[in-house]
Amino acid sequence: MMINNETGIIIKGVGGRYTVSASGNMLNCSLDGKLRIGKVIPVPGDRVEVLKSHGSWHISKVLERKNVLIRPAVANIDQLFVVASNSPPKTDTYLIDKMSVIASIKNIDMILLLNKSDLDRSDDLYKIYSRAGFNVIRVSAVTGEGIDDIKSLLCGKISAFTGNSGIGKSSILNLIDPAFKITVGDISRKIERGKHTTRHVEFLPIGDNSYVADTPGFSSFEITQMDKLDKFELQDHFPELREMTGNCRFSDCVHINEPDCPVKEYMEQDSCRLSRYLSYKKIYQELSEVSEY
Numbered sequence: 001m002m003i004n005n006e007t008g009i010i011i012k013g014v015g016g017r018y019t020v021s022a023s024g025n026m027l028n029c030s031l032d033g034k035l036r037i038g039k040v041i042p043v044p045g046d047r048v049e050v051l052k053s054h055g056s057w058h059i060s061k062v063l064e065r066k067n068v069l070i071r072p073a074v075a076n077i078d079q080l081f082v083v084a085s086n087s088p089p090k091t092d093t094y095l096i097d098k099m100s101v102i103a104s105i106k107n108i109d110m111i112l113l114l115n116k117s118d119l120d121r122s123d124d125l126y127k128i129y130s131r132a133g134f135n136v137i138r139v140s141a142v143t144g145e146g147i148d149d150i151k152s153l154l155c156g157k158i159s160a161f162t163g164n165s166g167i168g169k170s171s172i173l174n175l176i177d178p179a180f181k182i183t184v185g186d187i188s189r190k191i192e193r194g195k196h197t198t199r200h201v202e203f204l205p206i207g208d209n210s211y212v213a214d215t216p217g218f219s220s221f222e223i224t225q226m227d228k229l230d231k232f233e234l235q236d237h238f239p240e241l242r243e244m245t246g247n248c249r250f251s252d253c254v255h256i257n258e259p260d261c262p263v264k265e266y267m268e269q270d271s272c273r274l275s276r277y278l279s280y281k282k283i284y285q286e287l288s289e290v291s292e293y
């Protein structure tokens with residue numbers, strides 16, 4: 001009996017069958033009986049050990065995860081591309097701010113893509129997020145603006161695209177690699193929902209050790225998913241607040257109601273920072289309510 005061992009990454013899992021990318025091959029794998037009993041359910045992005053016995057491949061072990069997101073479940077995300085726009089469907093800044101906090105908690109780099117730049121340059125969003133310290137890229141799936149920048153960022157990483165429906169995630173990915181051939185537009189998705197079809201995430205291979213997933217957006221970007229974040233630590237997940245720490249009268253200052261807080265003053269000084277500050281206060285409030293239970 002010949003036995004083969006490989007380490008690979010799950011790019012897709014449907015109905016108990018997994019596609020594992022290993023040494024340049026796509027292996028169709030089932031789960032080892034032992035793993036079925038265990039608590040860890042493998043998800044796309046998981047690094048796994050696979051074993052060939054009696055002619056078929058099995059996942060024998062799930063390696064330790066860097067992080068995991070839910071609905072859709074994905075693991076080991078290095079970077080999250082949040083697609084936003086001032087053009088319809090206009091993106092709410094609070095949504096971006098919540099996603100940025102969760103990405104930070106999960107140790108995921110967030111990149112903001114301002115799509116539909118052919119229609120609207122999204123100047124306000126550009127200013128708010130570049131000043132807050134994020135990598136912001138203007139993109140157009142029509143003119144191709146920004147596509148090369150995205151391509152170079154994808155190299156060697158596991159990435160996910162998120163953003164509201166209709167914002168252009170699939171269109172951008174199709175420009176990155178025309179071979180993806182992802183359906184563009186909302187119609188197919190609405191039909192899927194009507195049929196209660198589960199929407200599966202699939203990582204698309206894009207060069208060596210690089211994978212990108214188109215997602216319908218994560219429902220995990222909710223306050224309750226902030227891994228029971230201590231509200232005093234929320235400021236650590238706002239880069240511009242983190243930069244200002246140590247300037248306040250109270251060492252445990254949260255920069256909300258404390259008198260003479262220079263951070264509060266700084267954040268209220270200009271409309272860009274204020275937008276972020278309002279989200280900070282809103283998330284802080286929500287975390288306070290969650291922790292009361």
Ligand SMILES: Nc1nc2c(ncn2[C@@H]2O[C@H](COP(=O)(O)OP(=O)(O)O)[C@@H](O)[C@H]2O)c(=O)[nH]1
Pocket residue numbers: 115116117118119139140141142143163164165166167168169170171172183184185186
């Ligand atoms: N003008 C313009 N339209 C775009 C752009 N990107 C996507 N669209 C259009 O927006 C709609 C939704 O795009 P899609 O990629 O399906 O969005 P998704 O739901 O985020 O995957 C489609 O009609 C696209 O043709 C863009 O950069 N500029």
Ligand SMILES: [Mg+2]
Pocket residue numbers: 169170171183184185214
């Ligand atoms: Mg899409």
Ligand SMILES: [Zn+2]
Pocket residue numbers: 248249253254255256258261262263264
């Ligand atoms: Zn303060």
